[in-house]
Amino acid sequence: MSSVLYDAPGPRAKRRNVILTVTFVALLALLLWWLWRALESRNQLEWKLWEPFFTSQAWTTYLLPGLANTLKAMGLSMVIALPLGALFGIARLSDHLWVRIPAGAVVEFFRAIPVLLLMLFANEVIARSMDVTTEQRQLYAVVAGLVLYNASVLAEVVRAGILALPKGQTEAAQAIGLRKGQTMSSILLPQAVTVMLPAIVSQLVVIVKDTALGGVMIGFTELLSGRATLAAVYANPVPSFVVVAIIYIILNFIITSFAGWLEQRLRRGKKSTGAVIPAAAVGGTTATGGEGGGVPGLGTFIDKKDT
Amino acid sequence: MFDFLSSYNNPTFLGAFWMTVKLTVFSAIGSLVWGTLLAAMRVSPVPLMRGFGTVYVNVVRNIPLTVIIVFTSLGLADIFRVTMGAGGDVKLQAFRLALLGFVAYTAAFVCEALRSGINTVPVGQAEAARAIGLSFAQVLGLIVLPQAFRAVIGPLANVLIALTKNTTVAAAIGVMEAAYLMKGMIEKEAQTLLIGAIFAFGFVVLTLPTGLFLGWLSKRLAVKR
Numbered sequence: 001m002s003s004v005l006y007d008a009p010g011p012r013a014k015r016r017n018v019i020l021t022v023t024f025v026a027l028l029a030l031l032l033w034w035l036w037r038a039l040e041s042r043n044q045l046e047w048k049l050w051e052p053f054f055t056s057q058a059w060t061t062y063l064l065p066g067l068a069n070t071l072k073a074m075g076l077s078m079v080i081a082l083p084l085g086a087l088f089g090i091a092r093l094s095d096h097l098w099v100r101i102p103a104g105a106v107v108e109f110f111r112a113i114p115v116l117l118l119m120l121f122a123n124e125v126i127a128r129s130m131d132v133t134t135e136q137r138q139l140y141a142v143v144a145g146l147v148l149y150n151a152s153v154l155a156e157v158v159r160a161g162i163l164a165l166p167k168g169q170t171e172a173a174q175a176i177g178l179r180k181g182q183t184m185s186s187i188l189l190p191q192a193v194t195v196m197l198p199a200i201v202s203q204l205v206v207i208v209k210d211t212a213l214g215g216v217m218i219g220f221t222e223l224l225s226g227r228a229t230l231a232a233v234y235a236n237p238v239p240s241f242v243v244v245a246i247i248y249i250i251l252n253f254i255i256t257s258f259a260g261w262l263e264q265r266l267r268r269g270k271k272s273t274g275a276v277i278p279a280a281a282v283g284g285t286t287a288t289g290g291e292g293g294g295v296p297g298l299g300t301f302i303d304k305k306d307t
Numbered sequence: 308m309f310d311f312l313s314s315y316n317n318p319t320f321l322g323a324f325w326m327t328v329k330l331t332v333f334s335a336i337g338s339l340v341w342g343t344l345l346a347a348m349r350v351s352p353v354p355l356m357r358g359f360g361t362v363y364v365n366v367v368r369n370i371p372l373t374v375i376i377v378f379t380s381l382g383l384a385d386i387f388r389v390t391m392g393a394g395g396d397v398k399l400q401a402f403r404l405a406l407l408g409f410v411a412y413t414a415a416f417v418c419e420a421l422r423s424g425i426n427t428v429p430v431g432q433a434e435a436a437r438a439i440g441l442s443f444a445q446v447l448g449l450i451v452l453p454q455a456f457r458a459v460i461g462p463l464a465n466v467l468i469a470l471t472k473n474t475t476v477a478a479a480i481g482v483m484e485a486a487y488l489m490k491g492m493i494e495k496e497a498q499t500l501l502i503g504a505i506f507a508f509g510f511v512v513l514t515l516p517t518g519l520f521l522g523w524l525s526k527r528l529a530v531k532r
Contacts, residue, residue: 004425004433004451006352006443013352020353028359042386112518113510114472116486121503124493209371216373216479217490224374231381238386241378245370252369 039238049236053243058230066215066226067247073139073211073222074204077146082200084147085154090184092159103155110152115210116217119145123218135221142214142222146207153203160277161196162188198263199277205252212248223247311496312505315488323488324509330402330474330484331513334409335467341410342417349422360418367415372476375412379404380480398483405477409470416466424459425451429532457528464521468514485509 009017039045052058091103110118123141126132132140165188173183214220215228223244231240266276312320349360367375383389384404391407393400428451436450475486489506493499 003350004428004430005350005447007437009352017353020351021355024353024355024359028355038387042388044386108515109507109511112468112514113507114475114486116475116478117489117503117506117510120486120490120493121499124499124503128499205369209369209373212371212373213476213479216377217486224371224377237381241374241382245374248371248374249366249369253365256369 042238044238049234049239052230052234052236053239058234062226062230062233063223063244063247066221066223067251069139069220069226070208070211070222073142073146073214073220074207076139076143077150077207078200078204080143081147081151081154084151086158086189088151088155089158089162090189092155093162095180107152107155110148111156115145115149116213118148119214119218121145122148134219138214138218138220141218142211142220145214146210149210150203150207153206154200157196157199157203157277158192161192161199164195164277165191194266194269196277198259198266201259201262202256204255208248208252208255308498308501309505311492311498315492318483318488320488320505323483323485324513326402326482326484327471327474327509327513330405330409330477330482331467331471333406334413334470334474337406337410338413338417338466338470341414343421345414345418346421346425349418350425364415364418367412368419370412372408372412372473373479376405376408376476376479379408383407398481401477401480401482405474405480405482409473409477413466413470413473416469417463420462420466421455421459423462424455427458427530428454454530457525457530460521460528461525464518464525467521468518471514471517472510 006013036045043049088103088107091099092107094100094103119141122144123137126137126140126144130137130140162184169187169191170183173187178187211220211222212224215222215225219225227240227244231237234240263276263278318326345360345363348356349364351357379389380401384400389404391400391403393403432450432454433446436446441449474484477484478487478490481487485506489502493502496502
């Protein structure tokens, strides 16, 4: 295999690669042995600590309700954030300065502050102004924080999605006499939705990961706080962390794979313009994950299929 | 109007943001080192190293940062007795554990940013360099890395800004940074909106200039192709 960094290996390079492989295997084995020792010496490998995960009770009482809440917060956040994001994304493309500037300011503001701050703030505002139960308040606070942040990220996705369309689309629409609103709603948006679908789906990974913040900081009973209750009952913090991490990895892997599959499909599609915003372009899984990120004004990079 | 700010001493308002800055800077340095190592593995000619890098990045990237940070406290410190050389100083220990968590997590993103930078260099560049007889070190040092470095500023800036915001997660294990102070303050004081606004402003001050500067730099240095 050859890449930008190295050519196909010759006899000397092959020998060197074998030596490197052997050294690396030794290092990995050392690491695993050390890890196993650490677990063993703290009695973390005892069967009774891991056994609960093979009973239905641990799942039905603690983990699955937590996972359900995680997914609920994720779904709600996405459903609310998407139209909001579309609104702000389109507003940023407006011809009018007085629409474009404020929309841009709002988007950049919410992208610049941590989602945890938004959650804490929403939590307090709801606690003081609304008459709701504790569980409702926690859910609302988490969703509010996630919506404010992700709507601003999605606004950038929408903007990039519309900008990714070939200019001919707008020009053709103008040529047949459509007005600006009509061009947007019947020509640009329907095409942009397919273009940005992978990026939207992979934003779900960021949302899933951020729900855990609500669990620790404002007591929302999602998967991570389900783990805390479980570990308190069975006294198995380390195994419970391992299991919960695996659940998150599987869940996010499914979402990422789906986004990747969508991207491939859209790229191959003959009907579309071939413009796709890669799943990872906008603060998505590869960009920063966690709480996402973005350089203001740097925007997003857009892939256009060369035709 | 801002009287209540001065009544907080543990930590003070500026002290809390100073902690945020410290967390960001130290984590950034640590994750740059570890991320570069990971990136080197991911582009190495040895399949096993590439495999390790891929597995590390995909596992770490898909675990919420909150899980990692909470684990450093409840798992590493409480069960495995990892004290990070803090010698019983609980605050220092929490700070260093949080750093460890941030480095482990952010390095995965640094690795991906660096790898994407290397991938922007067309293979023809290296092939041409080899054709004129440059050695591996020369190809890397004179041709590939200078171009890759310029392409990598934008993605790395994104990682740095996300890291700045991510440091708030350290509040979950009691590191006295901005979000920790805000949580205490907003529960006690009446001026909810004002508190929200000043903390938000603090983060805007931290992230916006960095983003604008690095965004400008990456555009300026971008390799025109």
